[in-house]
Amino acid sequence: MASPVTLTTSSSSPKKADAQDHSRLGSKQHSDGGWGLVPIQVRSARFASYDVRDFEPVSGQEAEWKHTPVARLQPLLTDPLDGDIEALTLVATGGPATIEWIDRSDARIATAGTPEERASANAWSSFESALSIRIDSETPTEITVHRSGLGDVPRAAHTVIHAAHHSVGTVVLQNSGKAMLSENVEIVLDEGAHLTVVTVQEWDDDATHLASHFATVGRDARLKHVVVSLGGSVVRVNPSVHLVSEGGDVELFGVYFADTGQHLEQQVFVDHDAPNTRSRVSYKGALQGLGAHTVWVGDVLIRPTASGTDSYEQNRNLLLTDGARADSIPNLEIETGDIAGAGHASASGRFDDEQLFYLQARGIREDEARRLVVRGFLSEIVQKIGSPELESRLQSAIEAELVGGSESTLEGQA
Amino acid sequence: MSVLTVSDLHVSVETEQGTKQILKGVDLVVKQGEIHAIMGPNGSGKSTLAYTIAGHPKYHVESGSVTLDGEDLLAMSVDARARAGLFLAMQYPVEIPGVAVTNFLRTAKTAIDGVQPSIRTWTKEVTESMKNLRMDASFKDRNVNEGFSGGEKKRHEILQLELLKPKFAILDETDSGLDVDALKIVAEGVNRAKQNTGLGLLLITHYTRILRYITPDFVHVFVDGRVAEEGGPELADRLEAEGYDRFIAPAGLPTEA
Numbered sequence: 001m002a003s004p005v006t007l008t009t010s011s012s013s014p015k016k017a018d019a020q021d022h023s024r025l026g027s028k029q030h031s032d033g034g035w036g037l038v039p040i041q042v043r044s045a046r047f048a049s050y051d052v053r054d055f056e057p058v059s060g061q062e063a064e065w066k067h068t069p070v071a072r073l074q075p076l077l078t079d080p081l082d083g084d085i086e087a088l089t090l091v092a093t094g095g096p097a098t099i100e101w102i103d104r105s106d107a108r109i110a111t112a113g114t115p116e117e118r119a120s121a122n123a124w125s126s127f128e129s130a131l132s133i134r135i136d137s138e139t140p141t142e143i144t145v146h147r148s149g150l151g152d153v154p155r156a157a158h159t160v161i162h163a164a165h166h167s168v169g170t171v172v173l174q175n176s177g178k179a180m181l182s183e184n185v186e187i188v189l190d191e192g193a194h195l196t197v198v199t200v201q202e203w204d205d206d207a208t209h210l211a212s213h214f215a216t217v218g219r220d221a222r223l224k225h226v227v228v229s230l231g232g233s234v235v236r237v238n239p240s241v242h243l244v245s246e247g248g249d250v251e252l253f254g255v256y257f258a259d260t261g262q263h264l265e266q267q268v269f270v271d272h273d274a275p276n277t278r279s280r281v282s283y284k285g286a287l288q289g290l291g292a293h294t295v296w297v298g299d300v301l302i303r304p305t306a307s308g309t310d311s312y313e314q315n316r317n318l319l320l321t322d323g324a325r326a327d328s329i330p331n332l333e334i335e336t337g338d339i340a341g342a343g344h345a346s347a348s349g350r351f352d353d354e355q356l357f358y359l360q361a362r363g364i365r366e367d368e369a370r371r372l373v374v375r376g377f378l379s380e381i382v383q384k385i386g387s388p389e390l391e392s393r394l395q396s397a398i399e400a401e402l403v404g405g406s407e408s409t410l411e412g413q414a
Numbered sequence: 415m416s417v418l419t420v421s422d423l424h425v426s427v428e429t430e431q432g433t434k435q436i437l438k439g440v441d442l443v444v445k446q447g448e449i450h451a452i453m454g455p456n457g458s459g460k461s462t463l464a465y466t467i468a469g470h471p472k473y474h475v476e477s478g479s480v481t482l483d484g485e486d487l488l489a490m491s492v493d494a495r496a497r498a499g500l501f502l503a504m505q506y507p508v509e510i511p512g513v514a515v516t517n518f519l520r521t522a523k524t525a526i527d528g529v530q531p532s533i534r535t536w537t538k539e540v541t542e543s544m545k546n547l548r549m550d551a552s553f554k555d556r557n558v559n560e561g562f563s564g565g566e567k568k569r570h571e572i573l574q575l576e577l578l579k580p581k582f583a584i585l586d587e588t589d590s591g592l593d594v595d596a597l598k599i600v601a602e603g604v605n606r607a608k609q610n611t612g613l614g615l616l617l618i619t620h621y622t623r624i625l626r627y628i629t630p631d632f633v634h635v636f637v638d639g640r641v642a643e644e645g646g647p648e649l650a651d652r653l654e655a656e657g658y659d660r661f662i663a664p665a666g667l668p669t670e671a
């Protein structure tokens with residue numbers, strides 16, 4: 001069910017973002033310069049800066065805000081944020097890794113990306129110290145970052161995850177409790193590194209969380225990135241991956257379950273910027289109840305530098321009740337004729353009655369049949385994580401969503 | 415002894431062109447232990463009969479009744495009918511992504527029996543049935559019908575028939591799309607199920623070839639939503655030789671697409 005792709009031909013190669021280059025701090029976002037008033041068609045042309053003062057106030061009309069209920073996250077857009085989060089963060093590691101808090105001025109910061117919207121820049125301007133996780137080991141190691149006591153105070157966080165050459169590891173960001181948080185996560189993969197990053201949002205019902213993940217994938221390195229959003233009032237996680245070197249590979253998975261009144265959003269961006277890079281994006285969501293709203297935006301950019309690109313993205317949503325809404329917006333910009341493949345698929349729909357009939361015809365009661373179908377639909381993504389313990393915990397968390405919403409999960413009780 | 419009774423059944427579906435009558439008065443009595451073959455040309459309403467008995471919401475019963483041991487099946491939900499002892503092997507089994515075969519089978523067995531099967535005997539039973547149907551053990555971990563070939567889907571249906579042990583089973587064109595070897599394997603499975611449980615069978619088929627391996631007690635010829643003729647196994651042989659022309663030609667309907 002591939003729909004037509006947007007084919008953008010550009011005469012000159014777009015300026016390559018240099019993460020170390022802070023020169024753009026001096027530039028300002030202009031409301032008359034193709035921002036807000038004139039919609040930006042190409043993802044590569046977005047304004048970026050580390051300084052919140054360079055951004056115009058958010059009106060809600062901007063490309064990256066138009067689906068988001070901005071009124072519900074004003075503190076993160078306008079107020080200064082509390083940038084001291086160290087005492088509220090608990091890090092557990094099951095293997096060798098270097099974990100430390102580093103200063104704003106540390107050279108490890110700003111190695112993977114630059115904020116492209118105001119909340120992200122606000123967090124960048126506000127954080128005091130950043131959590132640095134460095135994995136060197138070739139034997140797989142798993143690190144879990146727990147955040148559960150953030151409270152109502154508007155906060156900023158910054159995390160840098162660095163997978164050294166040929167290292168193998170998994171980093172899980174496990175979120176629960178209250179939150180009013182805007183954060184940036186930088187992910188750097190050196191040559192041949194295999195890194196899995198999982199961010200799990202099991203926040204309380206009234207929590208607000210905006211996250212920008214910036215990843216840069218080195219030569220022949222492989223990133224698996226998983227977003228699991230189950231709890232929270234407004235949760236928006238935007239992963240952005242730059243495939244800067246030949247042979248880089250990224251898999252971006254997401255699974256979300258929105259209940260009554262919940263807004264769960266993800267804007268995914270894959271930037272193919274080197275030959276023979278590969279990307280797979282697969283997000284699946286279920287929605288249940290009045291005002292449950294999910295947004296998935298999938299931007300894939302294949303630059304002239306990215307010959308031999310192999311890319312596919314898909315989003316599927318299952319609407320379990322009336323009054324829920326799933327926005328699904330795939331967008332492909334292809335600037336080279338020499339690609340191995342690029343496609344996208346997007347589908348949002350109700351239950352497949354034939355599936356229900358099949359299960360019921362085997363004696364399975366309707367409510368259980370529905371649960372089986374939804375669990376199956378979502379578990380396809382959960383199965384991709386590759387960490388059995390986390391997978392089974394998330395399966396039960398999804399189960400809890402299915403049987404009645406606000407039941408707390410194992411993590412919440414711990 | 416259990417009896418499945420279909421009386422004067424009239425069924426319609428809603429189409430874009432309006433309500434379409436499909437079944438126009440079907441009578442049928444199937445006793446436990448009997449094998450009834452229902453044969454008929456494409457579009458004559460065979461699947462409609464099967465789905466209606468199983469309770470598919472698409473089919474609207476205008477009049478008539480379906481009972482199992484005097485109990486009104488039409489008043490029951492789809493799952494209640496299955497728990498009452500009815501099984502439908504589908505002509506086109508659907509894929510259910512993310513639901514593993516083992517999980518599905520165990521859930522169904524638990525639903526039908528009302529209690530979880532004992533793990534040891536159940537695992538053994540599943541393994542043995544799969545072996546009999548020449549299904550590789552790896553199918554257990556695959557998702558229900560996902561990526562199964564046509565023949566594999568049919569074997570999976572018969573696997574469920576063997577494991578769930580219904581009183582009555584309707585097999586909707588279980589033979590179609592099977593090569594000779596697969597046909598024999600599937601027929602063996604059906605015969606085994608009958609031997610073990612003494613179930614009653616409604617065997618829907620377009621062709622006679624499965625009847626070489628499963629001998630019917632009765633043959634009903636279905637034409638244009640009705641039973642046009644009934645007889646013993648010899649009627650199948652006659653259909654084999656003559657085809658359906660004699661039922662269709664005189665009235666000039668229905669035409670085949």
Ligand SMILES: Nc1ncnc2c1ncn2[C@@H]1O[C@H](COP(=O)(O)OP(=O)(O)OP(=O)(O)O)[C@@H](O)[C@H]1O
Nearest residue numbers: 427428429436455456457458459460461462463620
């Ligand atoms: N949902 C529907 N919408 C429109 N027509 C339908 C629908 N379901 C069934 N029909 C029609 O009802 C008639 C009987 O269909 P049915 O599937 O019961 O036939 P069948 O005897 O099983 O045929 P086959 O041998 O091809 O399996 C056909 O003409 C079919 O097109």
Ligand SMILES: [Mg+2]
Nearest residue numbers: 460461505587
């Ligand atoms: Mg049919």
